[in-house]
Amino acid sequence: MxxxxxxxxxxxxxxxxxxxxxxxxxxxxxxxxxxxxxxxxxxxxxxxxxxxxxxxxxxxxxxxxxxTPESESPLKTRCDVGYTEQQEAAVNRHINVEYTASYAYHAIWAYFDKDTVALPGFAKYFAEQSEEERTHAAEFMKYQNKRGGSVELQPIAVPEMTFTQEDGTSDAVYAMDLHLQLEKFVFHKLRALHKVAQDAGDEQMQDMIDDYLTHQIDAIKTAADYVAQLKRVGTPHGIYHFDLNLQGC
Known part of the structure; x- marks a missing residue:
């Protein structure tokens, strides 16, 4: 032409x-x-x-x-499609929640990896839990960027943990029970985040959080089952065999 x-x-x-x-x-x-x-x-x-x-x-x-053409003023984001300051702050809080859980699981891994405890299956399991929570934190950081927010990391506080081995089983039960409570904690924090998205009328963010809530329900059931099973085995030898199962042996 x-x-x-x-x-x-x-x-x-x-x-x-x-x-x-x-x-x-x-x-x-x-x-x-x-x-x-x-x-x-x-x-x-x-x-x-x-x-x-x-x-x-x-x-x-x-x-x-x-x-409307872009102004010469400093640019915050080009991704904004109605992402509120409340949503941005809530996502940053939840990133901290995921890192807090990861930090706690890392501490539990370090305990079971000690030579005086020597339960490699438990150590492996909690190392995986720690990595999973860090992965979730990174996913929420990526989501923050996708929506045009700014990631602001906050201080991490690990919950107080007191392991005892008076009968050779209490440390395993204690750790798994703490695991159950941490998964419930994350679930409730996700529900709070979902409420922020709901109040903002943000259906996309609600759908995204729904997937994490479903994952948490599964994680809570697994942890609850493990607590029940550990209390059933009830002996040092039973804990040893439970540890072999966690190792995949």
Whole structure:
């Protein structure tokens, strides 16, 4: 196709079969659409409201689509589609929750990895739990960036833990019971985060959190089962065999 001069948009109703007429051959037209286009493209260029372009009713369909050029002020994000400050702060709080759980599980791993305890299956299990919680924290950090928020990491506090081995079984039961309480803790914090998304009318964020809530329900059931099983085995030898199962032996 040969190069042609630019022709300003005109109503579809005014188009004729011959579209190759050059700009110099076309008579000046002052149709409403062309006038509106010139006004919208004026030097100030404050905005372009597509809803004002009347092309056989298309303007009505495009109502609400307004383009405003970026200002020279510092840019916070280009991803914002209604992400509130409350949502941003709540996601940062939950990132801290996931890291807190990860930190606690890492401490439990270190305990079972000691030579005086020597339960490698428990150590392996809690190392995996710690890594999983860190992965969740990273996923929420990525989500924060996707929504145009800013990640702000906060101090991490590990819960106080007191392991005892008076009968050779209490440390395992204690650790698994703490695991159950941590999973419940994360579940309740996720529900609080879901409420923030609900209050903001953000269906996408609610759907995203729903997936984590489902995962937490499964994790709570697994931890609860393990607590019950550990209390049933009830002997040092039973803990030893439970540890072998956690090792995958």
């Amino acid at each position: 040969s190069p042609q001069a630019f022709v300003s948009p005109v109503p579809l109703s005014s188009l004729r079969p011959s579209l190759s007429t050059s700009l110099t051959q076309r008579r000046p037209s002052a149709t409403p659409s062309r006038t509106a286009t010139r006004a919208m493209m004026a030097d100030d260029r404050s905005s372009i409201d597509f809803g004002k372009v009347d092309i056989k009713g298309a303007g009505e369909n495009l109502s609400g689509l307004i383009f």
